[in-house]
Amino acid sequence: MKKVLFATTALVASAGIAAADVTLSGWGEMGIIGGDNIETQYHGDIDVKFSLSGETDNGLTFGATIDLDEVSNGINSNVGSIGAGGGQSIWIGGSWGKLTLGDTDGAMDWAMKEAIIGSAIIDDHEHAGYNSNAWGDVVYDRQVLRYDNSFGDFGVAASAILDDTGVNDTVVGLGVKYSTDLGGAALGFGLGYTTDSNVNMYGISVDVKTDSGITGIVNYSDLDGGVTHTGLAVGYSMDALTVGVNWGEYDNNGTTTSGTGLAVNYDLGGGVKVLFGYGSDDIEDTWSLGLAMKF
Secondary structure: OOOEEEEEEOOOOOOOEEEEEEEEEEEEEEEEEEEOOEEEEEEEEEEEEEEEEEEEOOOOEEEEEEEHHHHHOOOOOOOOOOOOOOOEEEEEEEOOEEEEEEOOOOHHHHHOOOOOOOOOOOOOOOOOOOOOOOOOOOOOOOOEEEEEEEEOOEEEEEEEEOOOOOOOOOEEEEEEEEEEEOOOEEEEEEEEEEEOOOOEEEEEEEEEEEOOOEEEEEEEEEEOOOEEEEEEEEEEEEOOEEEEEEEEEEEEOOEEEEEEEEEEEEEEEOOEEEEEEEEEEOOOEEEEEEEEEEO
């Protein structure tokens, strides 16, 4: 993403704090959308994101992000705290790992690869059978505390979400991921576990990306009570073109909900892409065509 230096400020309140950087980035979308339950109409959207980062004299790194679009549309009620409007997170890290608090991925979502390839201006390649691995991440006030660290090809994470009303149990997540180069192909594995002391969810993902441009992803999760999800995605990239097809299905004790998505992306260069998306599931079919611009 092309970034514009918005400001660089020397923090002089303490001699032990080094300079911090603030960058401003954004994106815009324009196009047309339609579907079974959507009148054909124009679509336009814009977002601005601030990224802040710095480093202390003893080597600790720290930072924060603020996504203005997510903040204005957030659902959190814990006003005054980090993540109160969604789209906000703050972190600190060092040789011991990284600690993040706010609207961020839980450990399971962090570790597992989602079974989807490509983009669309209204994400209609996502559907009723799609799973984002985020079970538990958006409950309560959406404030996730996650620790993660990497050791060569391995990565580990643990997360917790507190219910500040004191009514429900803490949502705890664990994640492990591994990647390796097979010579001509990159192979990745992700394992995740999430619980709120009442319900347990397990998940695994496997992804492979070849030097010839073919990508494949398999994603499976199991929730207590006989609920499972299976997701598959296959994609191909050549020069500026990327095509991705995905399928997903929830099975709730024999009752299934499934869907299929398609994304076709063409990179015009300079941060502009042409995006086509299509989604079909047991509820409706939707489509979109437009431009996405990154600044």
